Amino acid sequence: MDEVEKISITVCGDGGCGKSSITLRLVRSQWTSEYDPTIEDSYSVTRTIDGRSHLLMLTDTAGQEEYRGLWAASNLQSDAFLLVYDITNAASLDALDYFMEMIEMETDRRLDEGGVPPVKIVAGNKCDLQSQRMVRSQQGLEWARNRKCGYMETSAREMVNIEETFALLIRRVVEARKLQATGGVAPVDNRTKALTPPSDPEKPKTTIDPSKVNKRRNDNFWSKLKCW
Template identity: 70%
Template sequence: MDDNSRITITVCGDGGCGKSSITLRLVRSQWTHEYDPTIEDSYSVTRTIDGQNYFLMLTDTAGQEEYRGLWAASNLKSDAFLLVYDITNPHSLDGLDYFIEMIDMEEESRIDQGGVPPVRIVAGNKCDLQSQRQIKSPQGLEWARKRKCGFMETSAREMVNIEETFALLVRRVVEARRIAANGGAAAMPTRTAALPPMNEKDTVSSNAPPEKNGDGAPKQSFWKRLRCW
């Protein structure tokens, strides 16, 4: 597999927001309700998106403040960042500011060196817990837009928009590389905001079988098609 097919993704956010659950859902199609604070874990998985095979290398990073000093410089060299918050925790969205500041500095460095700026998407996780929601979708969307990020709402528990979110990350990385190759990263006027939003044609081929209800029919979810930007 050539270098263009390799995409590195760092998953970051406050502790307890579901970073590991999202990652494990993608990699192993598993979900666990037990919370075990992550220091740093690495995974790899292959996905076919738009007929092309991609080798995704994911780093699931620590969310607790006491571990943030362990953030390796290599994490900031990723092609893309998935910034996760918990829709039931009103403080978890503001907790992403720390990571945004670091990514902003990395982006400026890459642009100065003529490199490809990193892609970033914000994911409001645990959207299945509607009765406990503290952060409304428009609030998360507006936060993401102000910081030039894409936006999705996900549920690791119900497998909502997990594959779709990573497919969007891949597509935006591919587009960022194309733009850089055709004119340089400096030609991108508004960072990843210049890249196209996901639309109804966005699909992903997954090796993971769809979840089913008790009657054997594929499980559907009200939030499955939630694609804000």
């Protein structure tokens, strides 16, 4: 029997952006509309990706400013970070700067020591609330690009891109570890291949070179919420 590979993931972001909802959707396949501020919760769940089992050790961290000082050093030791903001709250995207600053310092430390830099993916959550959107998809995408992160839009309520986001985190961690094991240089740039960015209803659709896009023949709205 193949050994289960362990991967630690820290979920961070401003209070109320849906970190716990995303985590519980993955772990328990449930969603709740009640907001209960989290100081810190830990979960574990197994997922099989590309034929191999992975034990995900998830840490759902505090987002409120009064709790951020409680961020344990162990949180920064994670293999990957999921930085979550709320597309209906522009301030929640700005709040990611605090977490990104700490993650970038940790990235520099690992590189100086010859370690594997952490994988980083930004998730614009609550994409089901299109009528309340305050952060355009392109804004979130550019924020992630400028900080060398992957990008997704998610909905814990509608179970949109939850499994896909964590599958992507797993694949990026596995790739970085393989490079390290073979003497290669693990990429600092954890961005994913540029696919069709999620469409904003108020913004004209951007023309993209078909040869560079993985197209799915599906007119469903949710199929447009691709990963970058």
